[in-house]
Amino acid sequence: MLTVSIYRYNPETDSAPYMQDVQVDTGGKDLMVLDVLELLKGQDESIAYRRSCREGVCGSDGMNMNGKNGLACITPLSETVKKNKLVLRPLPGLPVVRDLVVDMSIFYKQYEKIKPYLINDNPAPAIERLQSPEEREKLDGLYECILCACCSTACPSFWWNPDKFIGPSGLLQAYRFLADSRDDATQERLAELDDPFSVFRCRGIMNCVSVCPKGLNPTRAIGHIREMLIQRAT
Amino acid sequence: MVTNVTSFGRSGLADWVVQRVSAVILAAYTLFLVFWFLQQADVQYTQWVALFESTGMRIFSLLALLSLVAHAWVGVWTITTDYLTPLSLGKAATAVRFVVQCACMVALFVYLVWGIDILWGN
Numbered sequence: 001m002l003t004v005s006i007y008r009y010n011p012e013t014d015s016a017p018y019m020q021d022v023q024v025d026t027g028g029k030d031l032m033v034l035d036v037l038e039l040l041k042g043q044d045e046s047i048a049y050r051r052s053c054r055e056g057v058c059g060s061d062g063m064n065m066n067g068k069n070g071l072a073c074i075t076p077l078s079e080t081v082k083k084n085k086l087v088l089r090p091l092p093g094l095p096v097v098r099d100l101v102v103d104m105s106i107f108y109k110q111y112e113k114i115k116p117y118l119i120n121d122n123p124a125p126a127i128e129r130l131q132s133p134e135e136r137e138k139l140d141g142l143y144e145c146i147l148c149a150c151c152s153t154a155c156p157s158f159w160w161n162p163d164k165f166i167g168p169s170g171l172l173q174a175y176r177f178l179a180d181s182r183d184d185a186t187q188e189r190l191a192e193l194d195d196p197f198s199v200f201r202c203r204g205i206m207n208c209v210s211v212c213p214k215g216l217n218p219t220r221a222i223g224h225i226r227e228m229l230i231q232r233a234t
Numbered sequence: 235m236v237t238n239v240t241s242f243g244r245s246g247l248a249d250w251v252v253q254r255v256s257a258v259i260l261a262a263y264t265l266f267l268v269f270w271f272l273q274q275a276d277v278q279y280t281q282w283v284a285l286f287e288s289t290g291m292r293i294f295s296l297l298a299l300l301s302l303v304a305h306a307w308v309g310v311w312t313i314t315t316d317y318l319t320p321l322s323l324g325k326a327a328t329a330v331r332f333v334v335q336c337a338c339m340v341a342l343f344v345y346l347v348w349g350i351d352i353l354w355g356n
């Protein structure tokens with residue numbers, strides 16, 4: 001039997017959030033955390049969480065498992081359970097809608113701010129805008145982000161200033177477009193980032209790197225942005 | 235783009251560069267003083283005065299002092315904008331933050347003028 005301590009909050013009936021302890025029979029198998037949640041849901045269907053693809057592609061089931069953010073669907077119990085106990089909480093720092101479901105509006109707003117699309121005013125060529133293999137290679141480690149918000153909600157700078165600091169996820173995407181040879185708006189993008197909050201709230205503690213379920217490195221991307229800003233200004 | 239008028243250099247990059255450069259200067263000054271103390275068999279008032287008689291030492295000290303002021307401004311400003319926000323203080327946050335920032339800036343200004351007076355006054 002595994003003890004699961006799960007964060008419960010239903011704003012319509014609860015005056016405050018609380019932790020609920022539930023026993024789950026895992027049958028001795030090394031299940032994924034999401035499988036455990038499905039078992040729980042079988043016992044008590046009022047438990048709310050987001051999920052979709054169940055294989056680490058959609059980024060819906062980001063949550064805090066025994067103190068570390070990650071995707072429930074690709075985190076095996078053996079990786080997170082300590083002393084036969086699993087503590088499940090919503091992603092930290094975002095308003096809770098219900099149980100493990102958080103309101104991600106501010107996270108998406110930061111993503112929107114960095115204009116996550118190619119900007120190129122030149123007339124489009126007949127077939128496509130070509131890239132050399134080397135130019136394409138620069139996007140590796142950037143384009144794979146699934147916007148699960150595990151990184152940004154593990155970042156204290158994002159907790160303190162979620163409305164001003166873009167956060168690791170948004171900055172990784174900002175660099176993804178700064179690094180793209182097909183994008184023409186590099187200068188405009190950099191000008192938008194050169195304030196004391198958007199990029200420079202990053203203190204390089206690398207929580208983002210340690211939690212990213214896709215193994216990406218937002219801190220390195222932020223370093224590249226800073227280099228581009230320095231190059232532009234000196 | 236987030237605008238802000240109370241940060242040191244108004245731009246994130248400027249503050250970042252100031253913070254790094256001033257840190258290097260302060261480290262150099264500290265190391266210099268440590269080595270100076272280690273070199274002296276026993277430090278008396280006369281040696282201390284002699285050290286600060288030289289113009290080079292005064293310039294180095296003023297540079298360190300300016301670095302300290304700039305470094306502290308960037309640092310304190312960052313702390314106030316991290317912790318003295320509506321998230322932690324509610325509606326009073328802006329007033330509290332502004333007062334704390336002003337108080338720190340006045341204190342830093344006093345230290346700066348006081349330091350110059352110590353170096354060049356008589």
Ligand code: SF4
Pocket residue numbers: 144145146147148149150151152168169172211212213214215216218
């Ligand atoms: S960088 Fe990683 S942790 Fe952050 S949103 Fe993208 S996939 Fe999730």
